[in-house]
Structure formats: structure tokens, C-alpha cells
Amino acid sequence: MKIDVIGDIHGCLEELHELFYALGYQKQNNIFIHPDGRLPVFLGDITDRGPHSIDVIRLVSEMVLQQQKAKYVPGNHCNKLYRYFLGNNVMQKHGLETTVAEYLALDTKDQTHIKRQFMTLYEKAPLYLEITEVQAIVAHAGIKESFIGRTDKKVKSFVLYGDTTGEFYPDGRPVRRDWAKHYHGDRWIVYGHTPVKKPRKVHKTINIDTGCVFGNALTAFRLPEEETVSVPSKQPLVEEKFSYFD
Numbered sequence: 001m002k003i004d005v006i007g008d009i010h011g012c013l014e015e016l017h018e019l020f021y022a023l024g025y026q027k028q029n030n031i032f033i034h035p036d037g038r039l040p041v042f043l044g045d046i047t048d049r050g051p052h053s054i055d056v057i058r059l060v061s062e063m064v065l066q067q068q069k070a071k072y073v074p075g076n077h078c079n080k081l082y083r084y085f086l087g088n089n090v091m092q093k094h095g096l097e098t099t100v101a102e103y104l105a106l107d108t109k110d111q112t113h114i115k116r117q118f119m120t121l122y123e124k125a126p127l128y129l130e131i132t133e134v135q136a137i138v139a140h141a142g143i144k145e146s147f148i149g150r151t152d153k154k155v156k157s158f159v160l161y162g163d164t165t166g167e168f169y170p171d172g173r174p175v176r177r178d179w180a181k182h183y184h185g186d187r188w189i190v191y192g193h194t195p196v197k198k199p200r201k202v203h204k205t206i207n208i209d210t211g212c213v214f215g216n217a218l219t220a221f222r223l224p225e226e227e228t229v230s231v232p233s234k235q236p237l238v239e240e241k242f243s244y245f246d
């Protein structure tokens, strides 16, 4: 099996279409299909902040659930939207407000449909994916080697939010450890979550969140080829959202 892992989309539907075409996919029955049968894998954070979160939910659900031509794992933004749909009192900020505004502008019938589609997508998704054919693990914010195979609370928090210390910078961003530096496994860990200007490879880990919603690029990582493919963003650049590790 050959796979194309797709980084954080955050409602950037047009860039997603362009990325699929750049990867050689064709539009067929409202979804994107690769002539060689490649498997697209969405690594979470498909909504929030960008212009077309609802249509991204429609496309990803159609590909993953209805037509079963793609895989999906959730990100922290997906977790928060799910809790909003459950009726929990979640804070509508950090981009959730844009998805909620799009959702509330739909008529009641469409609202019911989208809510059900997204909740089913989330509930059926594994916390992370182990894809043995290409020796890879896809996890939204990454995963430590010792956590692979586990799905307890500690692992869930790591996979969704990353290796946070519990402390915060003065501007509110969480302090993160650079877990990738300590990863020495043989399998690829493909992740996103923390925007970087260029895909960041450290040992056998790769961060492919190239911050499309912040004006940089949308990126895919192809296995077994070990190649990245990026398309430029159509959003304005927000420089301060990009982090730089050594």
C-alpha cells in the first residue's frame, strides 16, 4: 500500500483540492481518487480558522466514511468541535468560532446532517494509526515510542496536544518539549499540530503542518517514497504563528 498523509487543513478547502491534484488524484463521484489506488490519510485539525470548514467536513467524511477511500485521525480542534456538538460548554475561540458561525448559518436540516457526519467521523476514528505496510504511525501531535499501542488518558493528551509541560508562555502558548529529538524508533512518525515553515524531519519523525491556514503551505508526506509535496496557501501570512526548533 502507498499512502499520502495530509497535514492540518483547518478549513482550507481550495488548497486541499490543489494538493490532491498535485499528488496526481482525480475527482470522481465528489471525492478524490488516485489512479494507483493510493490511500490518503488526514492527520487531524480539518476545521477552524480557515474559510471552508464545513465543506472540508463534508469531503473528509465522504472519503473516510461513505466511500471508505481514506483514513482520518483526530486533532485537538476536532476534539473541541466534537465536544461543542455534544453540547458541552466549550470556549468559542482559537478558530472554533469560525466553524460554529459556518454551522449556524446552515438550515436546520443541513445542521443535523453535518453534526451527525462529523460526530460519526470522530467516534469511528482511532486515536492514531499504525500502518504496518509502510512502517508508519500517524498521530496528530506525534507520539513517543513507549506510548505506541496505548490509548490511555496520558497518551490521548500527548497525541492531541503534544508534549506539553503544563506551563505557558506570557502570550498564552503552551510550553512544549521537543519529543522528536528523543525518538529513535525504526518506524516513521508522521504528525502535524505545530506550524513550521518547512516540513521538519528529525530522526524518523516528520512534522508536516506547514501552517496553511497561517498563509504558508499545505503539505503531504508520501510513503514508501519518503517525499513531501506542498501547495502554497491562499491565506494571509501570520508570521508569529510559526515555531522554530533547532
Ligand SMILES: [Mn+2]
Pocket (backbone or CB within 6 Å): 045, 075, 076, 077, 140, 160, 192, 193, 194
Ligand atoms: Mn492541532
